[in-house]
Amino acid sequence: MNEIDKVNNSVNNNASNSVSKHAPIEQDVINRAVWEACDTFRGTVDASIYKDYVLTMLFLKYISDVWQDHYDSYKKKHGDHPELIAELLKNERFVLPPAANFYDLHTKRHEPGNGERIDKALHAIEETNIQKLRDVFQDITFNSTKLGDEAQKNDILRHLLEDFAKPALNLRPSRIGTLDVIGNAYEFLIKNFASTSGKKAGEFYTPPEVSQLMALLVDPQEGDDICDPTCGSGSLLMNCGQLIRQRNGSRKYALYGQEAIGSTWALAKMNMFLHGEDNHRIEWGDTIRNPKLLDGDARLKHFDIVVANPPFSLEKWGHDGAQDDKFLRFQRGLPPKTKGDYAFVLHMIETMKPGSGRMAVVVPHGVLFRGAAEGVIRKQLIDENLLDIVIGLPEKLFYGTGIPAAVLVFRKKKQDDKVLFIDASREFLDSKNQNVLRDQDLQRILTTARQRKSVGKYAYLASVAEIAENDYNLNIPRYVDTFEEEAEIDMKAVRAEREILKTELALLEVKMAGYLKELGYD
Helix, strand or coil, X not given: CCHHHHHHHHHHHHHHHHCCCCXXXXXXXXXXXXXXXXXXCCCCCCHHHHHXXXXXXXXXXXXXXXXXXXXXXXXXXXXXXXXXXXXXXXXXXXXXXXXXXXXXXXXXXXXXXXXXXXXXXXXXXXXXXXXXXXXXXXXXXXXXXXXXXXXXXXXXHHHHHHHHCCHHHCCCHHHHCCCHHHHHHHHHHHHHHHHHCHHHHHHCCCCHHHHHHHHXXXXXXXXXXXXXXXXXXXXXXXXXXXXXXXXXXXXXXXXXXXXXXXXXXXXXXXXXXXXXXXXXXXXXXXXXXXCCCECCCCCECCECEEEECXXXXXXCCCHHHHCCCCCCCCCCCCCCCCCXXXXXXXXHHHCECXXXXXXXXXXXXXXXXXXXXXXXXXXXXXXXXXXXXXXXXXXXXXXXXXXXXXXEEEECCCCCCEEEEEECCCCCECCXXXXXXXXXXXXXXXXXXXXXXXXXXXXXXXXXXXXXXXXXXXCHHHCCCCCCCCCCCCHHHHHHHHHHHXXXXXXXXXXXXXHHHHCCCC
């Protein structure tokens, strides 16, 4: 079984394995239930807005179910001793203050003020769990006019509370087992929101097969510090963590991230907790203008692995302040004012550990060949022998854009002084709206990357001298020849086919003359 199959089996079997000692819970039952909860908003509120409400409610329902489950367990074990039970509950992963839970909100759902009550409950939970949930709920309000006037808002939120109170969404650990089922449901929702959110989808989600590919390319190991400076909802980070756990069951690693959009940062925090990734540090802020992942000396923190899917060709990325960057991230050159691709690449380069550092980043193809300032930066990265692999991906792979992209792999310590080019743009599952990389496509990319050899019509291992001859242009067709020669024409076969066609035409002429004669057109 190859590594792609192992990872897929791990993902698919997590839910079923985690509930083997409990009543059988099918992942798709919970997925279907949470997706149906979205019907409350459809036709009234745009998906880019209501995703935050549904995902936050799923988080609230889960921590409420865990709290209630443990409360019932303690009561059964110790009897009716409120003070003892309260003391035991102080050690919970998330502590719920009185009345700040899903059940109290559901009980009062027919009363006016659902939005205000939910907001107060979330803020109370945040205050009680301030070390874990600081600011997580500050960018979302259920008491918003986006949900309509007071009567409509109250009605929508009543339906939402009722949707999450259904038996299918009983998320108690005693029923579903470990966190995997909840984390998978959360990820399922995020993916479906991405597929319906148009251009905004790229702000918070990377297609799972791309995340999986990037994780396997950087090969995370036990003990690694792993960072995504534009982490979105956190899927890339969690794919790296999951790969380590799948290999040896270890949780000895740390996940770091930064996200500029407040609501997306909150999604990442909740996503981490729902996947059991408590050993994380996700910061809220602009990575280029205000990097927050620093060490004790106020310098950029270094990581074993850096992965990212930054916004493509961001126009207002922070050019004005970059010239005086105190972290010296742009010493290799200043990216152009209206295209921030290399700003993110250079930031990532500077955060790799000197010995073990490796990174994978998604970029638009223009990064490979655009000249001027970008050409200068590209030349410097290649001359320093940092660029390891260039992989061309199919078009229509990413949510919100149809353009093809590439994955660049950099390493601080390479095994040679060459660059491997892989043209994986023609091998994919052709889907109506979104193309998909299949397991065999991922496996071929990974096998080629590991073997590090030229493969006809697919890959080419280029020397720096060859790249220099191309003026440091990394456009993949310059290195991987995908031209298909036309088959030689067999003139004898063509002549024979022509004679057959002439005979058939003569027979048709005779038949047509007969039909015309019968109709009186002699």
